[in-house]
Amino acid sequence: MFRLPTTLCVLLLTSMADGEALELDRDLTDLCFICSCSADQTTIDCSRRGLTEIPDGFSSQVQKLNISNNDISVFPANLNKFHNIVSLDLSGNQLTAIPENALHNLSALEELFLSRNYFDSWISLNPNDVFLPATSLKVLDLSYNKFRTMGNLANLELIISHSLETLILEHCEIDSLHGRSPLSGLTNIKVLKLSFNPLVRIHSLISSTLKTLDVSNCALSRINHNELMYLPSLVYLKMSHNYRLELSASAYNLFSDSLRYLDISYCNVLQPNLQGFPNLRRAILNHNMIRFLRSNEFENNTMLEYLDLSYNNIGSLKSDTFRGLTLLKYLDLSWNEIATVPQDTLLEMPTLTQVKLSRNYITNVGHLKSNSVTILDLSLCEISSIGVDALEGLKSLVDLDLSRNLLSHVPDGVSSNTLKFLNLNYNRITFINNYTFFMLPRLTGLSAIGNRFTAIWKRSYFDSNPYLERLDLSDNMWRCDCLDVNMYDFFEYVTLEPSKKEESYNLICNSPMSMYGQTWLSACYFIWNPTAKTPNPDSLIWFITIMIVGLLTCLLLVNCIRRSTQRRLAAIQAERERQVEEARDRLRQLRMRAEQEALCNTPDPRDLIAPPSYDEALTMPKLNASCHSLNETGSGKTRRKRGRRKTKSSGDLLEETERNGDVPVGGVELTEISDDGRRANRPRRQISRYGSHEVAELEQSPGARRRRMSEYNAEFNEPNGDVVTVEVQAEMERPLRPRLRRYSNDDGQPRESDF
Ligand SMILES: *[C@@H]1O[C@H](CO)[C@@H](O)[C@H](O)[C@H]1NC(C)=O
Numbered sequence: 212m213f214r215l216p217t218t219l220c221v222l223l224l225t226s227m228a229d230g231e232a233l234e235l236d237r238d239l240t241d242l243c244f245i246c247s248c249s250a251d252q253t254t255i256d257c258s259r260r261g262l263t264e265i266p267d268g269f270s271s272q273v274q275k276l277n278i279s280n281n282d283i284s285v286f287p288a289n290l291n292k293f294h295n296i297v298s299l300d301l302s303g304n305q306l307t308a309i310p311e312n313a314l315h316n317l318s319a320l321e322e323l324f325l326s327r328n329y330f331d332s333w334i335s336l337n338p339n340d341v342f343l344p345a346t347s348l349k350v351l352d353l354s355y356n357k358f359r360t361m362g363n364l365a366n367l368e369l370i371i372s373h374s375l376e377t378l379i380l381e382h383c384e385i386d387s388l389h390g391r392s393p394l395s396g397l398t399n400i401k402v403l404k405l406s407f408n409p410l411v412r413i414h415s416l417i418s419s420t421l422k423t424l425d426v427s428n429c430a431l432s433r434i435n436h437n438e439l440m441y442l443p444s445l446v447y448l449k450m451s452h453n454y455r456l457e458l459s460a461s462a463y464n465l466f467s468d469s470l471r472y473l474d475i476s477y478c479n480v481l482q483p484n485l486q487g488f489p490n491l492r493r494a495i496l497n498h499n500m501i502r503f504l505r506s507n508e509f510e511n512n513t514m515l516e517y518l519d520l521s522y523n524n525i526g527s528l529k530s531d532t533f534r535g536l537t538l539l540k541y542l543d544l545s546w547n548e549i550a551t552v553p554q555d556t557l558l559e560m561p562t563l564t565q566v567k568l569s570r571n572y573i574t575n576v577g578h579l580k581s582n583s584v585t586i587l588d589l590s591l592c593e594i595s596s597i598g599v600d601a602l603e604g605l606k607s608l609v610d611l612d613l614s615r616n617l618l619s620h621v622p623d624g625v626s627s628n629t630l631k632f633l634n635l636n637y638n639r640i641t642f643i644n645n646y647t648f649f650m651l652p653r654l655t656g657l658s659a660i661g662n663r664f665t666a667i668w669k670r671s672y673f674d675s676n677p678y679l680e681r682l683d684l685s686d687n688m689w690r691c692d693c694l695d696v697n698m699y700d701f702f703e704y705v706t707l708e709p710s711k712k713e714e715s716y717n718l719i720c721n722s723p724m725s726m727y728g729q730t731w732l733s734a735c736y737f738i739w740n741p742t743a744k745t746p747n748p749d750s751l752i753w754f755i756t757i758m759i760v761g762l763l764t765c766l767l768l769v770n771c772i773r774r775s776t777q778r779r780l781a782a783i784q785a786e787r788e789r790q791v792e793e794a795r796d797r798l799r800q801l802r803m804r805a806e807q808e809a810l811c812n813t814p815d816p817r818d819l820i821a822p823p824s825y826d827e828a829l830t831m832p833k834l835n836a837s838c839h840s841l842n843e844t845g846s847g848k849t850r851r852k853r854g855r856r857k858t859k860s861s862g863d864l865l866e867e868t869e870r871n872g873d874v875p876v877g878g879v880e881l882t883e884i885s886d887d888g889r890r891a892n893r894p895r896r897q898i899s900r901y902g903s904h905e906v907a908e909l910e911q912s913p914g915a916r917r918r919r920m921s922e923y924n925a926e927f928n929e930p931n932g933d934v935v936t937v938e939v940q941a942e943m944e945r946p947l948r949p950r951l952r953r954y955s956n957d958d959g960q961p962r963e964s965d966f
């Protein structure tokens with residue numbers, strides 16, 4: 212709806228521009244908006260769009276138009292301009308009628324689908340005229356409408372079309388065909404499908420052209436012998452699933468010279484009665500009620516190639532039953548009740564190649580004779596024995612299926628020069644020997660699944676079968692004796708490439724109990740491979756296990772190594788750090804000691820200034836003040852100050868010395884020590900006072916120097932004051948010369964003060 216304005220616009224625009232091309236475009240735009248168009252816009256699918264009428268404006272180039280499954284109830288009147296339309300699908304709508312001129316101009320129309328509409332009378336179709344303009348119409352599908360009858364009342368209901376070939380009327384509830392032939396207006400009709408109608412009779416069908424008639428799944432019960440007479444071209448007649456239908460068993464048989472294909476399966480046929488079909492090629496008569504076949508039953512069906520009589524109740528065959536079937540190739544007699552097949556029965560059919568006799572009551576493979584049969588199916592019978600010469604009469608036999616029978620023994624020397632495939636599955640055979648197959652030189656495949664073999668076969672059983680390629684031996688009861696050389700030999704023969712005949716896993720031991728259910732190989736691996744340490748099927752698992760274990764071990768090892776390396780590295784690192792720490796400690800101690808030592812050995816700054824020599828002293832100016840005045844000024848403060856002033860020039864020092872006068876050296880020391888209260892009680896060294904000259908002299912004596920040093924030490928080692936003196940004394944014992952010299956080497960030569 213929201214597109215409406217746009218559409219209107221487009222419409223307006225296009226109506227203003229009155230070009231043919233634009234008109235075309237408008238049609239397609241409109242159409243392809245609602246429906247889906249193919250790339251070349253010749254195929255348009257408008258199905259399932261809830262349309263009630265065909266959208267306006269179609270292009271004439273459209274070839275396939277599908278408007279199925281909509282809600283159209285009136286046949287579209289605007290189809291006329293599509294003279295190129297080939298296929299029109301209007302099925303699944305609600306049409307009840309077709310106007311007379313509905314298909315006017317649709318001369319290209321070939322297929323018209325009108326199934327699943329609401330047509331219920333032929334007249335509403337205007338059948339006389341409506342299809343005439345569609346001169347190419349070939350297929351008309353009207354199935355799933357409710358016509359109920361198909362008649363020809365005064366020709367009003369007659370569909371007239373000279374081109375129509377296929378008329379489909381399935382599921383139309385038609386129960387009768389009446390009047391003069393309803394097909395008389397269809398002068399070119401070839402196929403008529405009337406299946407799934409409750410038709411009881413198909414009389415009054417007249418058509419010289421009809422080839423195929425499908426009346427399967429109807430309610431036919433009877434066909435008069437001449438009912439196909441007016442269908443001279445009929446080739447294919449399908450009448451299956453008419454459960455009551457039987458071919459007339461009257462003196463006159465249904466006949467058709469043209470019929471080639473007849474399907475009358477799932478009916479109620481008691482007798483084939485195919486005599487009237489001399490040109491029949493294929494007859495399908497399965498799932499019927501045929502109980503016996505007469506002599507020469509198919510005498511006149513000389514063209515028959517394919518005959519299916521399975522799922523009947525045929526109890527016996529006569530040797531001349533199939534006489535005359537000179538072209539028959541396929542005969543299916545399975546699921547019947549045949550007990551014996553006379554020797555010569557098959558000989559009557561010189562071209563027969565495939566015979567199915569499965570699920571019958573045959574008890575032995577007799578002495579069937581045929582020069583042509585190549586495939587014989589005798590499965591699911593009750594065969595318990597084969598004659599040694601049973602196959603000799605089958606000169607061309609290639610494939611014999613004896614599966615699911617009751618065979619317990621295959622006689623020695625069953626011979627056939629042609630047999631290639633022998634199926635003995637699911638019998639009760641217990642043994643074979645080297646004579647069993649030695650007369651089957653062409654044997655290529657042998658199936659013996661599900662039998663009761665216990666003794667392992669021998670390679671020599673197949674000495675005469677050079678072409679053997681395939682052996683199926685599974686599901687047997689092999690008794691395994693691994694020590695038996697033959698077992699290994701046969702195993703090798705069967706499973707060894709390149710001429711492998713069976714998968715080794717199909718060879719399974721049934722006994723002894725210890726080996727029950729094991730394959731031959733796994734049961735005997737150790738014995739067959741004494742050197743091998745592990746059984747072969749398990750060797751892979753073993754290998755994998757070992758690989759995994761090895762891998763894990765490897766991983767573990769690597770991990771361990773890595774971890775131990777890391778640990779060692781860490782230890783080394785720690786050790787190194789410890790050493791470094793130690794070294795650092797030692798260094799620190801050393802440094803501390805060195806510092807201490809350095810401190811201990813640091814010369815008194817006063818030492819830096821060489822004391823005046825005697826001559827110098829003599830030149831020095833004379834002290835003005837007395838020695839007493841010196842004593843007066845010797846307070847601790849001044850002393851300390853003086854001590855700190857280590858870098859004073861000798862001039863300064865002299866100046867100070869001059870200012871302070873004579874310094875009572877011992878007094879200074881005492882003062883210093885007494886600063887530390889603990890020393891207060893210590894006996895004081897009594898120092899006499901000297902004059903300035905004497906001082907100078909004293910200063911130079913070793914004792915004075917020692918005192919000065921101790922004074923210096925005391926000054927810097929106040930905390931450990933107690934030991935100061937002792938330490939100092941001890942230190943003094945050490946050779947201090949070098950250091951002293953170092954500080955006092957301003958004149959480069961040893962001095963008096965060095966001792
Ligand atoms: C038309 O479309 C339907 C699907 O809606 C499809 O089943 C049918 O086969 C189409 N008809 C033709 C003639 O292709």
Ligand SMILES: *[C@@H]1O[C@H](CO)[C@@H](O)[C@H](O)[C@H]1NC(C)=O
Pocket residue numbers: 291292294315316
């Ligand atoms: C029939 O087709 C012709 C072109 O082939 C066209 O000119 C004519 O209009 C059509 N008739 C109708 C009734 O649409």
Ligand SMILES: *[C@@H]1O[C@H](CO)[C@@H](O)[C@H](O)[C@H]1NC(C)=O
Pocket residue numbers: 486487507508510511
């Ligand atoms: C086979 O056809 C011949 C003539 O064509 C006829 O005489 C004979 O009776 C037919 N056989 C059967 C069994 O109908």
Ligand SMILES: *[C@@H]1O[C@H](CO)[C@@H](O)[C@H](O)[C@H]1NC(C)=O
Pocket residue numbers: 645646649671674
């Ligand atoms: C079968 O085997 C036996 C020995 O067990 C041997 O004498 C005989 O010749 C063999 N027959 C064939 C046909 O190989």
